[in-house]
Amino acid sequence: MVNFNGTIISPKELQISHENRAFKYGDGVFETIKVENNRVIFFEDHYFRLMASMRMLRMKIPMEFTLEFLQDEILKTVKENITQNTSSRVKLTVFRKDGGLYTPKTNEIDYLIDVKPISLEEKDSYTIDLYKDFYNYSGLLSTVKTTNRMVNTLASIFAKENDFDNCILLNERKGVVEVTNGNIFIVKGNTIKTPALTEGCIKGVIRKKIIEIVTKHPDFTIEETTISPFEIQKADEVFITNAIVGITSVTNYRKKTFDNSIAQKLKNSLKVTSLTMS
Structure with a gap:
């Protein structure tokens, strides 16, 4: 119904x-x-x-x-x-x-x-790669979830055809924007980065919650900034956020394998936040 x-x-x-x-x-x-x-x-x-x-x-x-x-x-x-x-x-x-x-x-x-x-499968591995055929253009309109999601659709088809679990979307400046179904975060040391809204990413609800959680955390700093694809290969961790799964840890990007310890801590904090705010 x-x-x-x-x-x-x-x-x-x-x-x-x-x-x-x-x-x-x-x-x-x-x-x-x-x-x-x-x-x-x-x-x-x-x-x-x-x-x-x-x-x-x-x-x-x-x-x-x-x-x-x-x-x-x-x-x-x-x-x-x-x-x-x-x-x-x-x-x-x-x-x-x-x-x-x-x-x-x-x-x-x-x-x-x-x-x-919802039927969510817990996967042992989660592999992503770049989608470079078309770009998500930076600007305020790209932060809105309109019913025109053609780039996301084509990137999802590309991921399926190449046995990836997801793809990273880029903007016209070749900066990281998001993935097909959520926002992306990278971890290097004690710094957690996510693309700024000016890069053209969706103004994600879980993105907002993670930024709030990390801002209050004494051990980490958060940066909303420009991210190059090269930074992903140098990262310690990469994770994806959306409203349905919350946080998904990326295990593989090209030849790089990632840890997921910080993502797990944030996942626990997010669960507590959802229980107190809903």
């Missing part, structure tokens, strides 16, 4: 018009949210990122789009799909209403919530 504008319907009942702007122009934004045991994890962060994205894209935010309203709509949809207290992947997509060419007929929106159970 899916939730379309507050109404629970079966996917077969969902009527998406040929004028749908998310389909025709990528004129939409989305949030991928984890729900665990009827708790919407870090929803306040997701909510404020969504509101900021909608404002940036000149979408009209409905009066009823409060944090409490959307949280209730998410939990209502989860209840219709998940019968046991398990983890769920929720995708909340907001798109401008039908009509218009590049110039829309209206800035009013529709929204869709769909739910899938």
